[in-house]
Amino acid sequence: MCEATAYIAKSDGSEELLLEDVDIIEPQDDGQIRLVSIYGEQKMINAGIKSMSLVNHRVVFASA
C-alpha cells in the first residue's frame, strides 16, 4: 500500500507525528487540510504542506 505518514515540522526543527497510514490529503476552503487514513481516521489541521516524498511515504506539514 502506498499510504504515507504525516508529520508536522516544529520550530525547534523536530517533527511530530500527525497521522499514520494517510491516504487522502485534501485542502479545504477554510484553509485547513483534511487528512484521512486508510482506516478512516480523519484529522483537520491548520497547516500547509512543506514537503512530500511519496517514495519515502512522508508528508511534512508546516504550521500555517
Place this chain on the structure above:
Amino acid sequence: MCEATAYIAKSDGSEELLLEDVDIIEPQDDGQIRLVSIYGEQKMINAGIKSMSLVNHRVVFASA
C-alpha cells in the same frame, strides 16, 4: 513503488496530465509547486493542491 500521477483540473471538469511517476511535491516560497518524478524530471506549476489519494496514486492540482 508509490509514486503518483499528477493532473491539473480544468474549468470544463476534465483533468489534464501534468507529470507521471511523481515522487516529490514541494511548495515554493513564491507560491509555485515543484514536482519531481522518480526519473528526476522536474516541473514547476502555478497551482494549488485540490485533492490527493496516495492509495490511488493520484494528485490533482487546481490552477492558482
